[in-house]
Amino acid sequence: MKVIATSIPDVKIIEPEVFGDERGFFFESFRQDTFNRECAERVFVQDNHSKSCRGILRGLHYQSERTQGKLVRVISGEVFDVAVDLRRSSPTFGRWVGATLSLENRCQLWVPEGFAHGFYVTSEAAEFVYKCTDYYAPEHEHSLRWDDPEINIEWPLYNGEAPKLSAKDRQGKLLKDAVTFC
Incomplete structure (x- = not known):
């Protein structure tokens, strides 16, 4: 495995x-x-699996208590995955990092606790x-x-159309009004 640094030091691409x-692949x-050595010493307690269609944006989610670090990957299709730093004491507070994750590149993104996380589906x-x-x-x-203008995430929107959001995500807060971390 190769661990790649991002513009936010705690977020890593794996x-x-x-x-x-000719028989297939293994990794x-x-x-x-x-x-533990390259990202963080953590224990994972829950695995999740979702399927979404092109144009769906899930996020940007986080928990203010029982915070979750997330190790994310795509097993079919492609998404643009984003982490936003919500730690007020961090020099990267309010900044975001994004990565394309796909079946083809098989990359993962480590999103530590204290970050909001979301993804936008770019494939069918x-x-x-x-x-x-x-x-x-x-x-x-x-x-x-x-779409918080203060954060200004550069989402690769399909045909420039607004993403499809859940009711909960349509009610998302701006960074200036959001619950954040110390």
Whole structure:
């Protein structure tokens, strides 16, 4: 595995070494010792799997208590994945980092606790899987607006059309009004 730094030091792209031939391919999708050494020492307690169609944007989600670090990847299709730093004490507070994750590149993104996370589906459909460091706690969940002008995420919108959002995500808060971390 190759761990790639991003413009926000705590967020990492993990690129696997893929071995393949005419029979197919093999790669390690997770290795605890490498993850601990290169990203962070964490224990994952929950795995999630979702499927979405082109133009769907899920996020930007986070939990204010029972915060979740997320190790995310795509097993079918392609998404543009984003992490936004919500840690007020961080020099990168309010900044975002994005990465294209796909079946083809097999890359993963490590999104630590203290970040809002979301993704936009750029292919016809995508299946998205992720590991979490704490359990889903809907009573502590928040949504940050996907189009907050202060954050200014450069989403690769299909035909320039507004993304399809859930009712919860349409009610997302601007960064200036959002619950953030110390």
